[in-house]
Amino acid sequence: MTFAGFGKQTIMHTNKKTLPITSFMLLAAAVLLPACSTVTVDKQASAKTISAQRGNIVTDNALSSDTASALLSAGLNEQACMQQFDLCLTQLSDSMLNKHYRPALAIFAELHYAKARQLSDSKNCRNALARPPLDPYYANAPLSDDDAKTQQKETDLCLTDYQARLFDAVKYSYTYLFYDSLTHDFEGTEQNTNSHRAQNRIPNDNDIQTQDIYNAASNDVITQIYQSTENANKLMGDTTVEYLPITSTKRDNTDEAAIANRSPLKSKATDQVKVMKVTVDNYNLDIYLPNENNYLQNAHKQTSALADLSSTYELRLSGLNSVSKRPGLGISLVASLDDRYTTTIRQLLVASLSGRLTNEDKNTDDSEPSSRIYPTGHLLLTGLIKPDGNSVLDALSSRKLDIHLYNPYQTESVNILNDNYPLAANFSAGYGLWLSENQLDGVGYLNLITRQPDAQLPKLFMLEPYDPDKRVLVMLHGLASSPATWVNLTNDILNDDKLRDNYQVWQIFYPTNLPILENRYQIQQLINSTYQQTDPNGQNRASQNSVIISHSMGAIIARMMLSDENLIDDLDKLNDKDILSSNEKQQIRNALKTSFGEDELKERFELQALPQVDTAVFLSAPFRGTDYADRWFTRALRRIVYLPVGLVKTFTDNLATIATQGDLAQNPLGALYLQNGASQLSDKSSFIELTKDITMNERITYHSIIANNDADITKGLAQTQPNGAKIDLSQAVEDNSGNETASVDVSDNTETSQLPPEPLVAAVTVNDDISQALTERLSDGIVPYNSAHLDGAASETIINGGHSIQTNPQTILTLRRILHKQLQE
Incomplete structure (x- = not known):
């Protein structure tokens, strides 16, 4: 086909009909277009690209x-x-x-x-x-043998x-x-x-x-x-498993070995131990675990603990302020151990309503502190697979794969073909699983107000396998609380490389309805027992330079654990203020002696500082009590806070008899053991009278973090001590017009230009030159400054906020600074 011309010319067809040349060209273009490749260029957001x-x-x-x-x-x-x-x-x-x-x-x-x-x-x-089908008469009936x-x-x-x-x-x-x-x-x-x-x-x-x-x-x-390995109906078919014997230097006390988490084989903890051979079809897979007791004791078929593996690829952690990760090679996993301890509200209510312990609790002798030390029940692992072979073709044709599972706390990098690579880790995963399956907040509150057949004694939880080369950080919560109160602080420590590499966290969970003296005794026994079992000779770095971080009632207990005072010397001062007869006074003294025995009574009243601890941080601590405990609504609450008579009864029936006599429990000496913990926080209680002026061992460096719920007072402090002030940029400040932020017009210097509103002061590190007028007004709404202040503190920081400042970002930042400084010193 040829073109004779353009414009008004026509093209002759065999049917003698004519078409305008322009129409023909359009038709030809339409026919040819599908055969052409057309490229167009459009703009799109760089994020999509x-x-x-x-x-x-x-x-x-x-x-x-x-x-x-x-x-x-x-x-x-x-x-x-x-x-x-x-x-x-x-x-x-x-x-x-x-x-x-x-x-x-x-x-x-x-x-x-x-x-x-x-x-x-x-x-x-x-x-x-x-x-398999459940009902043979419907569509899901079993197949015939041939099918x-x-x-x-x-x-x-x-x-x-x-x-x-x-x-x-x-x-x-x-x-x-x-x-x-x-x-x-x-x-x-x-x-x-x-x-x-x-x-x-x-x-x-x-x-x-x-x-x-x-x-x-x-x-x-x-x-x-x-x-x-545990269930044939999985996507890995035709699997055979061989568990390998592990020759170890096993110690007589297996519980002690588990808590101490020593290397059972004569090599380093970071070494890998082959524990299992798996055959999948025609592939051979060798499984390796870290040379640590916590891992190897769960490697055998009879425990099958490591069968419960969760990949962090499949976990969504919510409720944490951040997720602590280390970038690198490998898969982050969590192994949930079969014998891990869990506590739920349901368990507590069942025990309370039935008036008896569950079968599981009956089999545990909680009177021994060692039975209440819980190594982590969630082991972190990072997995790598290494095909056998030193050449590309060897590796591609290999039928042998080595699966290495590392403890990411101990191993930061791995060697592959003579090169080192960083090892990935998710340090929040095990902690998040522990918090999610233990209803700590609810249990902590119900421990306070429910009648228990037997008292729940303090428990110690290790958040990672014991490491002899890392300092110990003990966290002690306050009234009606639990270790869950430390979630943001703990997670920020895990997220700080320097702190994570140098500190391991032990969290104490204790019933806050117990008399505070008894709680101090039980908690200190528990901590001493943990140090003894992990390091009997006290030679490890973990047994030195430990730190206690404590809040509210926990701070009162922590100060007593760092003091060497003999409270028995001050008991007579309390007796002088009551109106009981000398016979009644003697009856209570004799009951206490009979209940505990002379030696145990001394252990409860003669304080002895923990030798492993050299640093303490106190948060919102009512060292001199609070009148908040005597207000009408807290008095009403105190009436439903039960003293667990069952605990006292475990020592002797004598003290239980006194507890039922009413008036005797109200005298100053009797109140030390016959009042619940909440009542003893009153600034008028005999407990506060006995302990308010105790001093700590001179080797202890201590810091105070005190809350103040009046922003104007915090601002006044910042003006007198500007070098220690931290501005609060955690939220926008409303301007006078009610907007969240004030606009700033910098286009010219006219009178319409506006400045942003003045931000609040988040925290002030103060010295001893605070005026008395300010200190008398300082309070977090529950604990006044004069009750929380301690002379001689290495630092004192006022945080703008209420009593529960342990979750405040400025508090956590201050704590991290203190820990970093301790490492430097």
Whole structure:
């Protein structure tokens, strides 16, 4: 077809009809358009571009742009590739003409993982997880024998294929990531293994995507391997497990060894111990654990504790101010131990209503402090899979994979093919699981107001396996509270590399209805017992320079544990103020002596400072009591705070008899043991009268953090001591017009320009020069400044806020500064 001209000329057709030339050109263009490739350029948000570049099968459930482009360049359709996977890989390999094979490893790793995910979601593989039919008369009736055999065969083939693709995804991503250290033995490739390393290559999107593939595939392998060792109906089929004997230097006291968490084998705690051999189809997997008691004692089949593995990929931690992570290689896991201690509101209510302990509690002798020391029940692990082989081809063809599970607290980096790599960790995961399954806040409050058949004695929780080389940080909560009150502080410590590497946290959970003297005695026994069991000779770093952080009632107890005063010398002063007869006074003294015995009475009244502790921080501490405890609403509350007579009865029936005589419990001496803890916080109580002026051991460095609920007073303090003031930028300040923030017009210097509102003062570190007029007005609404202040403190910080300042960001920041300073000194 030719064109004779333009304009009004026409083209002759065989049917002799004519069309205008312009109409013909439009028709021709319409016919030709589908055969043309049209490229258009539109603008889009940079975030979308970055997301498209960095997304892959793990993050977006779609192939990455590099893998998708490789398929298109080879003329391969993604869906067809998944259907004929082996043929697809062959054709794709033939299409890659570039001599640099490293990008190809990343592409094949993603394709193998994509295929594994497709198989895991398929009907045949899912049949391995299906429950047997419940009712033979409906649609889910059991299959016939022939159909069942056919289905099982298809399921087995699917599982075998799934496992192979998953293992291949690990191997291809592994060889890509550690290309620098592996001998690259593909034909025609460069033999200089250091060539890539010499370029100091900046990690690109492909590196991040392939690390995602390695982590995701390793996560699937590790979690499913542990599930399959206990349950045949899992995606890892045809699995056999062999538990290896562990020859250890076992000690006589296994409980002591568990708490101390020593290295059972004659090597370092960071060494890896082979504990299990798993065969999956024709693959051999060796499992390694850290050389620590807490891990190895749970490695055998009879305990099956490490079978309960949770990947942090599958956990969403809410309620924490932040999640403490360490970037690096590997999968963060949490192993929940079978014998871990848990406490719930239901357990407490059942015991209270039934008037008896549960069977589980009956089997535990809580009178011994050692029975109330709880090593962490959630072990942190970081998992890595290492294919066997020192060359790329060896690693890709290997049927042997080593699964290494590390303690991320002890091991910060791992050596792979003679290069060190940082080890990933999620330090909040175990702590978050512990808080979520223990209803500590509710139990702490109900411990105060419910009648218990027997008193709940203090408990000590270790938040990580005992480390002899890390200082101990003891946290002691206040009235009607629990260790949950320290959630933000604990998490911020875990998130601070310096503090996490140098401190381990022990949290005390105690019943705040007990008389405070008894609580002090029980808590100090518990702490002493823990130090004794973890380090009998007191030689470890963990037995030196310990720190106690305490709030409210806990601070009163902490100060007594750091004092060497003999309170028995002051008992007669209390007797002089009561109106009881000398006979009644003597009766109470004799009852106390008979109840505890002379030696135990001395242990309760003769204070002795903890030798391991050299630093203390007191938060909102009512050292001289508070009149808040005597106001009408708190007096009403105190009437429902029960003294657990059962506890007193465990010592003797004599004191229990006095407790039922009413008036005798109101005299100053009797009130020391016959008043509950809440009542003893009154500034008029005999307990406060006895303890308000005690002094601490001179070797103790102590700090006070005191709350003030009047922002104007805090501002006044900041004006007198500006160097110690911290401005509150945690929230916007409303201006006079009611807006959250005032606008600032800096376009000119006219009178319409406005300045932002003056921010509040968050905290002030003060010295001894505070005027008496200010100190008399300072209070957190419950505890006045004059009750919380201690002369001789290394630092005193006033926090703008109410009594519960332990959650205040400024309080936590102040505590972290104190801990950093202690490490420097």
